[in-house]
Amino acid sequence: GENVEQHPSTLSVQEGDSAVIKCTYSDSASNYFPWxxxxxxKRPQLIIDIRSNVGxxxxxxxxxxxxxxxxxxxxHITETQPEDSAVYFCAAEVSGAGSYQxxxxxxxxxxxxx
Amino acid sequence: xxxxxQNPRYLITVTGKKLTVTxxxxxxxxxxxxxxxDPGLGLRQIYYSMNVEVTDKGDVPEGYKVSRKEKxxxxxxxxxxxxxxxxxxxCASSFFGGMTDTQYFGPGTRLTVL
Numbered sequence: 448g449e450n451v452e453q454h455p456s457t458l459s460v461q462e463g464d465s466a467v468i469k470c471t472y473s474d475s476a477s478n479y480f481p482w483x484x485x486x487x488x489k490r491p492q493l494i495i496d497i498r499s500n501v502g503x504x505x506x507x508x509x510x511x512x513x514x515x516x517x518x519x520x521x522x523h524i525t526e527t528q529p530e531d532s533a534v535y536f537c538a539a540e541v542s543g544a545g546s547y548q549x550x551x552x553x554x555x556x557x558x559x560x561x
Numbered sequence: 562x563x564x565x566x567q568n569p570r571y572l573i574t575v576t577g578k579k580l581t582v583t584x585x586x587x588x589x590x591x592x593x594x595x596x597x598x599d600p601g602l603g604l605r606q607i608y609y610s611m612n613v614e615v616t617d618k619g620d621v622p623e624g625y626k627v628s629r630k631e632k633x634x635x636x637x638x639x640x641x642x643x644x645x646x647x648x649x650x651x652c653a654s655s656f657f658g659g660m661t662d663t664q665y666f667g668p669g670t671r672l673t674v675l
Binding site for chain 1: 602604605606609611617619620651666669
């Protein structure tokens with residue numbers, strides 16, 4: 448099955464700096480790559496996603512890039528703020544033939560230091 | 562209000578005592594899924610369902626059962642719980658797989674098996 452590796456496991460940045468989280472996946476059939484943010488004690492929430500026919504997507508301070516050849520994708524957060532502190536999960540989905548299986552990375556705990 | 566609900570939110574039980582965690586969504590979603598979240602392991606998919614009476618195994622299905630008799634409900638059943646099933650469980654739903662729509666997560670159920 449699919450295997451998703453996520454790095455780093457923890458990341459500390461100064462407020463205003465950028466943060467980058469990287470993920471690699473193993474199954475070349477994966478075609479959908481969402482990113483979830485989970486604040487302490489809360490449920491995961493989708494923050495951005497990218498589909499396999501797109502190389503980059505931006506939403507305000509958040510961007511995701513995808514390199515299908517290398518099988519890796521990254522989350523970029525610019526101008527970080529204390530409220531960005533959370534655990535971030537990447538995921539890869541293999542879909543087709545009536546099946547959709549989503550595999551998550553192990554998560555990155557981001558701390559933004561005021 | 563569109564939402565995914567889970568019950569109970571917290572449960573402490575003993576080894577071998579059958580239990581059911583309910584999940585319900587009011588968004589008319591086709592796709593529903595169960596995940597478990599453990600420290601350092603991220604979110605792992607247990608089972609998912611594409612539609613009524615259609616279920617498939619995820620990455621960690623051992624020791625769990627599910628059923629999808631109605632579109633809105635997707636209960637998770639532990640026939641004989643064991644301590645290694647102590648975890649935080651999330652139910653999620655979307656119209657189809659992630660390629661088509663965002664997955665919405667329930668609030669989580671924290672299960673302790675003694």
